[in-house]
């Protein structure tokens with residue numbers, strides 16, 4: 502991992518997980534992580550020394566854990582202004598979002614305020630105050646008809662969530678050309694604390710543990726990324742001098758069924774709960790993109806973090822969950 506002047510790293514054995522701890526050498530730099538109660542946000546937060554980071558929550562204030570949390574409601578611009586003027590961060594990773602496609606379709610005004618307008622306001626304040634800004638976007642800006650998307654491929658979101666993320670991207674680029682826009686792929690991993698986010702992996706595991714069937718599409722493709730590697734990559738991008746859009750996906754294009762088979766293999770669960778299904782046979786509103794695989798050549802030209810194959814990462818998560826159990 503490459504670091505900006507002023508930061509170093511140390512490895513920290515915290516309970517059951519090894520974490521990278523980013524330490525500011527001179528304590529003059531402060532990272533603000535929005536959405537620090539979600540899956541990705543918690544992993545980002547816990548990778549930092551508590552002295553150098555502040556997280557935000559929205560629904561429930563997290564239990565005491567050495568970290569500082571501020572309330573943030575992305576629907577209200579004043580909430581964003583107050584947060585930044587109180588904390589005076591040097592770096593912001595804007596992770597908070599509403600990412601349920603169905604919720605965004607049903608709540609179109611809230612979706613727009615949260616997923617489009619708020620990230621642009623962050624970008625504007627960051628540009629005015631020389632704060633390094635990294636916005637987390639999504640592979641959902643594509644329609645999924647082609648796959649292997651690069652940063653220069655045409656976008657065409659199918660959902661209001663994807664449309665809001667795309668509007669945020671273009672607003673940010675106009676107002677803050679120094680920002681990083683990380684379009685991330687499907688994230689998997691385990692949460693670092695109870696009620697701190699969920700993923701496709703936790704959904705599969707919970708259905709199997711409840712003895713329920715797990716329907717998995719054979720014709721829907723993503724480039725899934727493990728949350729621990731995502732964190733490493735996002736910090737490298739934050740501390741690099743890269744500006745603009747970059748795809749942050751895993752190294753393999755997998756369909757949902759293959760991912761489920763890897764989960765069963767890594768967690769030694771057997772495949773009897775898995776049921777093969779087809780996206781093309783199910784009508785959903787909004788339509789789910791078929792192939793959102795991302796190419797990561799640009800990412801690999803910027804960063805040093807090397808990603809493991811999906812099965813190896815799942816074996817890592819299986820080892821983590823065995824230690825927790």
Ligand SMILES: NC(=O)c1ccc[n+]([C@@H]2O[C@H](COP(=O)([O-])OP(=O)(O)OC[C@H]3O[C@@H](n4cnc5c(N)ncnc54)[C@H](OP(=O)(O)O)[C@@H]3O)[C@@H](O)[C@H]2O)c1
Pocket residue numbers: 535536537538539540541542557558559560561573574575576595596597598599600615637638639640685686687688689697698699
């Ligand atoms: N997970 C994926 O597979 C994936 C894929 C592509 C892109 N992304 C993007 O990656 C980012 C992180 O995803 P995630 O899976 O970690 O999300 P998540 O687990 O759903 O967490 C969302 C976070 O946003 C906060 N939040 C929600 N509504 C808010 C509001 N109105 N005001 C302020 N904060 C609010 C939540 O706070 P509370 O918990 O306190 O309510 C939570 O901390 C998001 O931008 C998402 O769009 C995720």
